[in-house]
Amino acid sequence: MGKKQSKEHRKKLKKQAKRNKRIEKQFEKQKTHEHGEVKILLLGTGDSGKSTIVKQMQILYKGGFPNDEIEIYKNVIRSNIKSYIKTLIKACGTLNIEINEKNRELSQDFLQTVRKNSPEITEEHKENLRTLWKDKGLKEAYARRDEFQLPDAANYFLDQIDKIADKNYLPQADDILYCRIPTVGVKEIHFEVNKHLWRLIDVGGQRSERRKWIHQFDDVNLLIFIVAASEYNQLLYEEQNTNRMQESLQVFKKHVNNDFFKKKDLVLLLNKIDLFKEKVKKYPLTICFPEYEGGDNYDKSIRYIKKQYLSQVKKKKKRKVSCHYTCSTDTDMTKKVIESVMNSIIKSDINRYFI
Numbered sequence: 001m002g003k004k005q006s007k008e009h010r011k012k013l014k015k016q017a018k019r020n021k022r023i024e025k026q027f028e029k030q031k032t033h034e035h036g037e038v039k040i041l042l043l044g045t046g047d048s049g050k051s052t053i054v055k056q057m058q059i060l061y062k063g064g065f066p067n068d069e070i071e072i073y074k075n076v077i078r079s080n081i082k083s084y085i086k087t088l089i090k091a092c093g094t095l096n097i098e099i100n101e102k103n104r105e106l107s108q109d110f111l112q113t114v115r116k117n118s119p120e121i122t123e124e125h126k127e128n129l130r131t132l133w134k135d136k137g138l139k140e141a142y143a144r145r146d147e148f149q150l151p152d153a154a155n156y157f158l159d160q161i162d163k164i165a166d167k168n169y170l171p172q173a174d175d176i177l178y179c180r181i182p183t184v185g186v187k188e189i190h191f192e193v194n195k196h197l198w199r200l201i202d203v204g205g206q207r208s209e210r211r212k213w214i215h216q217f218d219d220v221n222l223l224i225f226i227v228a229a230s231e232y233n234q235l236l237y238e239e240q241n242t243n244r245m246q247e248s249l250q251v252f253k254k255h256v257n258n259d260f261f262k263k264k265d266l267v268l269l270l271n272k273i274d275l276f277k278e279k280v281k282k283y284p285l286t287i288c289f290p291e292y293e294g295g296d297n298y299d300k301s302i303r304y305i306k307k308q309y310l311s312q313v314k315k316k317k318k319r320k321v322s323c324h325y326t327c328s329t330d331t332d333m334t335k336k337v338i339e340s341v342m343n344s345i346i347k348s349d350i351n352r353y354f355i
Ligand SMILES: Nc1nc2c(ncn2[C@@H]2O[C@H](COP(=O)(O)OP(=O)(O)OP(=O)(O)O)[C@@H](O)[C@H]2O)c(=O)[nH]1
Pocket: 044, 045, 046, 047, 048, 049, 050, 051, 052, 053, 151, 152, 153, 177, 178, 179, 180, 181, 182, 183, 184, 203, 204, 205, 206, 271, 272, 273, 274, 275, 326, 327, 328, 329, 330
């Protein structure tokens, strides 16, 4: 009899404990809901476009950039433009490309005397930058930029030397979107759309930054992983022997099924689709995936990349996984994609995101 009673008692206790857990969960859920924030974490390797998405949110939902930030971008753009020309001159040397004879002395002089970390662009710098950017040799090196490290947006800025050197120059939204500043540490932006508060967390994607990621993994409601689709033929900035997309795939594999995210919804963004479309006509996908057999066809190539990533995801019953092709420097396109992601969160039982 006593045995039976204690068995029933244990059963009762178990039931109660289950109930308490449920109530606690519900309470936590409500608490977060009242707080009303959906936490979205952006992950991806360096240069994939994470911060560009955050900049777009700043433009779309926060009224643009404050003056002190615009001033920082102006200085970075001006010092970058000089370092792009220096990189191209050096690349001519390593790739054995001839610089036009009449520019050779100028190029060596530019390498030795111009300080790349200074934002100052004198009249003389301006003339020299213009002359060197017109040089056939530098243009040839630019065409072979995947063989060394040069930011994708170098030509966007080098084509506007006069505007950028002007004393009244202030960067416009596009200039800021194309300006590359690798993220160090963590940046976050809060904004409101459709009466919901969104918190977007941006981390640095380069190797040395990734060890800091784990501090952001708690309470994530949605994971967005960004891949630069165009990087399939490029080598890592941090280590010149590793293919960038292979690295990104490893990082994706490591994170999407870990304990923090295995039940979380996942959005995969195949970004820099504008650059990818052009590139795939020239460079075969086999550079990164030797077993690929689809030739230079855009649809086949991008679908192949998508499959390489999505086949790594362990699907749980309620886990939603989606993929978009994006160009995150394009404000309208980014708005459409991000709002469709947010709408699907709102439409599907939003409470699920607060569990
Ligand atoms: N053409 C093109 N350029 C892009 C696109 N997305 C980003 N970029 C450019 O790529 C560069 C890198 O973008 P970021 O947003 O800084 O990359 P990130 O992922 O934040 O890099 P880390 O901070 O180092 O992790 C910037 O110069 C952007 O302007 C795109 O879709 N198309």
